[in-house]
Amino acid sequence: MQQEWTQAKPSSTSYYCTGTTTYESVFNSCDIGVVVLNSERQVVNWNRWMSQFSGISEAKAQGCKLASLFTDLSKSNLNRAINNALEKKQASVISHSLNRYPLPLRKANGNRVDQHIIVKPLSSPGLEDLCTIQVFDISSAVSREKQLLAQARVLEDLAGRLVHEKEKAQVTLQSIADAVITTDDTGIINSMNVVAEKLTGWPADIAIGRPVSQVFCVVHEEILTGVTNPVTVCLNKRIVVSNDQDLVLIDHEGNKRAITESTAPIVGANNELLGSVLVFRDVTDARQLTAKLNWQAKHDPLTGLMNRSEFETQLHQLLTSTRTSDTIHTFLYLDLDQFKVVNDTCGHSAGDELLRQLSALLQEGLRENDLIVRLGGDEFGVLLRACNKDDGLHIANNLRRKIENFRFAWGERIFAVGASIGLVDIEEKNLKVEDILSAADSACYVAKDLGRNRVHVHCGDRENASAHQLEMRWASRIQSALDDNRFCLFFQKISPVQGSTYQTDHYEVLVRMIGKDGSIIPPGAFIPAAERFNLMSHIDRWVVRHLFQSLDDVKKTFRNQLPVFGINLSGTSLNSENFLADVLELLSDSRFPTEKLCFEITETSAIANLNNAIHFIKMLKAKGCSFALDDFGSGLSSFAYLKSLPVDFLKIDGHFVKDIAEDPINRAFVESINQIGHVMGLTTIAEFVENDATLKVLGDIGVDYAQGYGVHIPAPLADLRQTNAGVFSGI
Amino acid sequence: MLNDIQIDAVTEILNIGLGSAAAALSEMVEEEVILSIPSVEVLDRTNAAKIVGSGGVDTVSAVHQAFSGPIWGNALLFFPEKQSMELVRAVMRNTLPLETLSEMEQEGMTEIGNVILNACLSSFADIFQNPIETNIPLFFQGNVNDLFRLQSDDGDTDETTLLLRMEFNLKHKEIKGFISFLMSISSINSFLDSITHYLDVDIA
Numbered sequence: 001m002q003q004e005w006t007q008a009k010p011s012s013t014s015y016y017c018t019g020t021t022t023y024e025s026v027f028n029s030c031d032i033g034v035v036v037l038n039s040e041r042q043v044v045n046w047n048r049w050m051s052q053f054s055g056i057s058e059a060k061a062q063g064c065k066l067a068s069l070f071t072d073l074s075k076s077n078l079n080r081a082i083n084n085a086l087e088k089k090q091a092s093v094i095s096h097s098l099n100r101y102p103l104p105l106r107k108a109n110g111n112r113v114d115q116h117i118i119v120k121p122l123s124s125p126g127l128e129d130l131c132t133i134q135v136f137d138i139s140s141a142v143s144r145e146k147q148l149l150a151q152a153r154v155l156e157d158l159a160g161r162l163v164h165e166k167e168k169a170q171v172t173l174q175s176i177a178d179a180v181i182t183t184d185d186t187g188i189i190n191s192m193n194v195v196a197e198k199l200t201g202w203p204a205d206i207a208i209g210r211p212v213s214q215v216f217c218v219v220h221e222e223i224l225t226g227v228t229n230p231v232t233v234c235l236n237k238r239i240v241v242s243n244d245q246d247l248v249l250i251d252h253e254g255n256k257r258a259i260t261e262s263t264a265p266i267v268g269a270n271n272e273l274l275g276s277v278l279v280f281r282d283v284t285d286a287r288q289l290t291a292k293l294n295w296q297a298k299h300d301p302l303t304g305l306m307n308r309s310e311f312e313t314q315l316h317q318l319l320t321s322t323r324t325s326d327t328i329h330t331f332l333y334l335d336l337d338q339f340k341v342v343n344d345t346c347g348h349s350a351g352d353e354l355l356r357q358l359s360a361l362l363q364e365g366l367r368e369n370d371l372i373v374r375l376g377g378d379e380f381g382v383l384l385r386a387c388n389k390d391d392g393l394h395i396a397n398n399l400r401r402k403i404e405n406f407r408f409a410w411g412e413r414i415f416a417v418g419a420s421i422g423l424v425d426i427e428e429k430n431l432k433v434e435d436i437l438s439a440a441d442s443a444c445y446v447a448k449d450l451g452r453n454r455v456h457v458h459c460g461d462r463e464n465a466s467a468h469q470l471e472m473r474w475a476s477r478i479q480s481a482l483d484d485n486r487f488c489l490f491f492q493k494i495s496p497v498q499g500s501t502y503q504t505d506h507y508e509v510l511v512r513m514i515g516k517d518g519s520i521i522p523p524g525a526f527i528p529a530a531e532r533f534n535l536m537s538h539i540d541r542w543v544v545r546h547l548f549q550s551l552d553d554v555k556k557t558f559r560n561q562l563p564v565f566g567i568n569l570s571g572t573s574l575n576s577e578n579f580l581a582d583v584l585e586l587l588s589d590s591r592f593p594t595e596k597l598c599f600e601i602t603e604t605s606a607i608a609n610l611n612n613a614i615h616f617i618k619m620l621k622a623k624g625c626s627f628a629l630d631d632f633g634s635g636l637s638s639f640a641y642l643k644s645l646p647v648d649f650l651k652i653d654g655h656f657v658k659d660i661a662e663d664p665i666n667r668a669f670v671e672s673i674n675q676i677g678h679v680m681g682l683t684t685i686a687e688f689v690e691n692d693a694t695l696k697v698l699g700d701i702g703v704d705y706a707q708g709y710g711v712h713i714p715a716p717l718a719d720l721r722q723t724n725a726g727v728f729s730g731i
Numbered sequence: 732m733l734n735d736i737q738i739d740a741v742t743e744i745l746n747i748g749l750g751s752a753a754a755a756l757s758e759m760v761e762e763e764v765i766l767s768i769p770s771v772e773v774l775d776r777t778n779a780a781k782i783v784g785s786g787g788v789d790t791v792s793a794v795h796q797a798f799s800g801p802i803w804g805n806a807l808l809f810f811p812e813k814q815s816m817e818l819v820r821a822v823m824r825n826t827l828p829l830e831t832l833s834e835m836e837q838e839g840m841t842e843i844g845n846v847i848l849n850a851c852l853s854s855f856a857d858i859f860q861n862p863i864e865t866n867i868p869l870f871f872q873g874n875v876n877d878l879f880r881l882q883s884d885d886g887d888t889d890e891t892t893l894l895l896r897m898e899f900n901l902k903h904k905e906i907k908g909f910i911s912f913l914m915s916i917s918s919i920n921s922f923l924d925s926i927t928h929y930l931d932v933d934i935a
Contacts, residue, residue: 077842080755088856089800089864090849097823097839098759116838118867138838145835 033105033135038128039086041065050135053105053113070103078102078133081119085131089121096138103135114142177281182266184275187212187231199259199282201252216278221246221258234263234276245287249280258287300374302352303359311373311381315433318383322426329426330392332382333440334362334399337418337452339378342408344608350410354417361406365399381440389425389457396421396455404453412640418453420444425458449528474529478513481526482538486514489546491720493712494566494685497695500704502683506598508566508707510714511543536570537579543567544583548590550717557721562596566628566649571605575612580619587623594624598649602630607641617646628685633673642680650677654688654708661693667701674703733773737926741771745895748854752847759846760822765900766847768910772894776913779892780879783809783909791815792832793871793878794844798852800863802922804914806852808844808897809871809878810906815840818899818906837870844868847897851910855922858929879913891919 027034028048036045046061054061056069066082067073077099081092094102094117105113116138122130173180179196183189189212192204200207200215207215213229220227230241242262249259261280268274298310306314318329336358343351355378362372362380371383382399384392403419422443424436439458447456481487494506513521530536544567547554555562573579587594599620606613606629617627628649629642633656642650652673656666670686677684686698689708698706733741749766756764774782783791792815795807810818819836822843832840845868856863871878879892893912898905914922 077755077759084849084853087862088849088853089862090852091796091845091865091867092849093838093842093845093868095835095838095842097835098842120867121864123864141834145833148833 032137033103033133035061035066035133035135036122037066037082037086037131037133039130041067041082041086043069044130053107053135053137054103055106072104076102078117078119081117082131082133085119085121086129089123089129091118091120093118096142105135107139111139113137114139178279179281181207181212181216181278182275183212183231183235183278185235185273187229187235187276189215190275196280199249199251199257199280201255212278215252216280217250218247218259218261219250221248230261230263231276231278234265234278235273238265238267238273240264249282257282258284303356303374305359305363305380306371306373308373308375308381311371311375311383312433312437314371315383315436318385319426319431319433319436322431323429327386328388330384330387330389330395331424331426331436331440332384332392332396332399333375333422333424333437333444334380334382335420335444335448336378336403337420337448338415339417341604341608342410342415342417346410346413353410354408354415357408358403358406358417361402362399365395365402375437379444381437389423392423392425393455393457396423400453400455416634420447420452421455422447423455423457451524474526475533475535478526478530478533478535478539481513482535482542485542486516487539487542487546488512488514488520488716489543489550490714490716491565492707492714494705494707495711497686497703497706498699499702500699502704504563506564506566506685506705507720508600508714509543509547509568511539511568531570531572534572537573537576540567540569540573540579541582544586548586548592551590551592553717557717562593564596564598564626566598566600568600568630569605571602571608574601574605574616575609580616583620584623587625595626597624598626598628600628600630600649600651601647603632603634603641606645610641610644614644614646621646631687633669639676642676648682649685650682651685651687651707652703654686657686657694657698657708658688658690659694660686660697661691667697670698670703671701674701678702733771733923733926736930737923738771740926740930741893742768744854744858745771745851748850748857749847749897751853752850755846755850756822756843759842760901762822762902764822765898767898767900768895769898770896773919774892774894776879776892779894779911780876782894783875783911790873791871791875791878792837792840794841794848794868795871795878796845796848796868797866798863799866800856801859801861801925802855802863802912802914802918804912804918806848806865807878807911807913808847808908809875809911810908812872814906814908817904818843818901818908821901821904821906832872837872841868841870844870847910851895851912855925859925879911891916893919893922 027045030047030049033050033053034045034047035043035050038044042063042065043061046056046058048058050061051057054069061069067079073079077092078094081094084090084092094115096114096116099115099117101112102115102117103113105115107113113135114137116136118132118134118136120132120134122132173191173193176193177195179193179199181189181192181196181200189208189210192200192202192207192215197204197207200217202215212231216229216231218227218229219225227247230243233239234241240262242260244260247259247261249257251257259280260283261278263276263278265276266274298307299305300307315331322329339351339354342354355374359372359374359380362382366372366382367384369385370387371381371385373381373383375381382395384395387395400419400421403417406417408415408417422440422445424440424443426436443456443458447454450456488511490510490512491507492510494508496502496504511523513523513526515521527536530539547565547567597620599617601613601617621627626648627646628651629645629647630651631653632642632650633653650673652670656669656673660667660670674684683704685705685707686694686703687707689695689698689706690710692710694708695706695710745768749768753764753766756766772782790812791809792812793807793809795805797805809815816832816836819832819840823836823839848868849865852863852865891914893914895910895912897908897910899908900906
């Protein structure tokens with residue numbers, strides 16, 4: 001059309017007028033503004049659109065310079081474009097974006113017209129150079145863009161807020177102390193926080209995109225086999241899965257951690273499954289603590305053995321199950337015999353160590369199913385499951401022997417201990433826990449009462465009652481004997497061994513209780529009870545006082561040639577300031593020659609409080625008394641103390657002596673004790689000399705004195721008088 | 732094809748021409764705009780496309796404008812798409828945060844390209860002392876190879892391009908683009924003749 005149109009123009013002044021009406025009507029019916037200018041910038045053509053929007057009629061515009069119609073034109077880009085078109089034949093566009101309203105055009109409603117203008121040169125050979133200005137109304141496009149812009153801003157704002165929310169969520173996720181992993185609906189990891197990286201050992205960038213079961217690998221704490229991954233359960237069932245216990249996470253390096261976890265499905269607004277969020281935390285420390293507390297609640301902290309309350313629980317369970325079965329079980333109640341000595345002489349740490357070592361020893365001797373418990377102090381219990389009385393007795397004796405043979409070393413000292421064991425069989429139905437413990441306790445007491453280091457089998461209620469009452473009965477009997485002066489003294493001669501440098505006899509003073517019926521009660525029957533009820537020093541006082549009171553009789557018996565009298569002192573007396581004071585008072589009141597008094601103390605009682613013992617010895621030695629160390633060798637700890645105790649006589653423990661003729665080891669013991677005693681300047685006395693063979697060996701060894709039934713059977717003073725009237729010395 | 736003297740001459744002429752374009756753009760955007768052409772090369776369009784595309788900038792925004800007169804062909808101004816967005820958004824207010832140029836932005840971009848290309852062609856017209864008529868500018872967005880292919884409708888397969896690198900400096904921005912004049916062999920020969928003649932006259 002352009003070509004036809006340019007070809008059609010005959011003159012520069014009335015362009016379209018010379019053309020056909022068709023051109024005119026087309027020109028005027030255009031929906032864009034069209035202006036044709038000549039090189040003088042005068043309007044040649046001005047279509048109806050221009051008239052309509054500029055308010056300037058064609059007639060008025062015609063021939064006018066454009067700059068006179070639109071006064072702001074001169075410096076505008078439109079003007080430059082017109083110049084370019086007319087002078088340089090260049091086409092230009094004038095955009096709305098960079099030129100808001102190049103021409104002052106308005107619509108009927110008064111709104112300004114958003115314009116896009118094209119300026120083109122219009123030239124043909126031989127014709128005047130013209131230019132066309134085409135004005136497009138782009139108001140609707142501009143309005144569209146404005147709307148778009150507004151929407152975009154809303155979106156941008158929304159996006160900004162979303163980004164902010166996401167950042168906040170991510171920061172939150174990274175900051176929380178729990179490990180968090182999110183997955184999609186198939187269990188593929190979408191995200192994980194720093195804690196999750198740390199606990200799983202997987203860096204997030206490697207873990208993301210992998211199945212969660214590969215990264216979050218959990219097993220059951222105890223059986224250590226795989227459990228169904230909680231994420232799988234959560235996704236399959238669309239439920240929240242929580243595990244507070246038993247789960248262990250195995251990390252990338254194979255380390256194990258106790259964890260608790262909770263997995264929740266992520267469900268969208270339309271109830272579609274989007275994925276899951278798994279939250280877990282390391283509870284290794286807490287679980288260890290719980291386990292430790294749990295263990296501590298059930299065990300004795302010192303020995304690691306089960307404690308009494310836990311044992312009672314287990315025993316109760318066993319009894320419940322026994323009611324419906326015929327299985328017989330056996331229970332042992334075990335009490336250590338010499339524990340107190342260790343505790344008293346070396347302190348509680350030594351006692352504790354002894355208990356630990358014995359606990360280990362006891363455990364060694366038991367079967368896998370047996371239960372061992374520390375019932376308290378030095379008392380232990382052993383439950384032998386599915387074990388009858390005979391087998392139980394066998395095991396109990398094994399345990400007793402183990403303990404008997406055990407030697408406890410503390411520093412330079414070595415101790416021997418023993419055990420008294422009460423055995424009770426759990427056969428009867430409907431037994432209660434307390435019945436069994438009580439019965440075993442009674443049996444144990446009887447074992448102790450029968451001389452310790454033995455097993456006693458519980459034999460019914462009678463024993464039960466008597467065992468409980470036995471001690472009380474003895475205590476009251478001793479007290480009443482003291483009150484009634486129902487004790488008497490026996491004397492046992494200690495004679496020089498043939499070949500010894502000593503010539504004179506000694507006598508050990510022994511105490512007997514007289515029953516209300518006048519019967520003589522041996523010391524083995526009442527001494528343990530006297531020791532338990534702290535009556536020993538009363539008995540010791542009685543002995544000393546009575547001996548002193550009997551001085552005249554004694555003198556008579558020995559025809560004024562008094563031998564040395566050995567008086568036994570208990571540990572309690574040795575450690576009692578009052579007793580020492582009493583003895584000193586008795587000595588000063590009495591005419592009894594002090595050089596004829598020899599106090600016998602056991603090494604056990606002496607070392608229980610060494611300083612007290614040394615003080616006691618020194619005080620009485622200052623008065624002229626002498627001292628003997630009794631039962632020497634029984635504790636095997638003797639040599640170390642021997643140097644510290646200023647004694648005069650050494651009484652070799654009878655257990656070494658009695659079979660010295662047959663047992664070369666015991667003979668060697670006696671030889672060395674004797675030799676050491678002599679080196680230290682002590683006079684040696686062998687106890688338990690029961691026959692001539694023993695006596696002969698003692699003579700060969702060079703022991704100074706001998707005492708025992710083979711030498712002399714203890715007898716009251718009156719009997720001695722008769723004896724002395726006859727044969728004075730049998731050796 | 733062009734010796735150093737010719738290249739220097741063309742560069743100088745174009746830079747003078749761009750000076751007026753820069754002034755016009757500065758007025759339009761109310762900010763100082765500096766335009767400069769650091770290099771000029773004559774290449775066949777395949778090599779030109781390679782050079783332009785070598786920076787991985789396959790997608791471009793371009794303004795192209797046909798011209799006719801003593802030389803004839805197509806003038807192109809193009810930028811890698813991101814650069815064109817930066818340019819447009821630096822000079823226009825109220826722009827959209829979209830991934831591509833909006834309708835109005837394309838319109839603005841077209842006017843900027845129009846001003847620059849007209850200025851370059853005016854410079855050539857001055858050398859030739861003959862006007863070079865230009866047609867209305869059009870906006871193009873797409874692959875750089877398509878842009879070059881778009882212009883070879885006249886069947887002249889040996890079409891050559893005069894490739895200019897152009898730097899468009901705004902206050903805080905330096906935007907790099909290209910100007911290319913796609914011409915047929917006869918057109919480029921005419922261009923070279925004119926340059927030679929111009930230099931002869933000039934030296935004389």
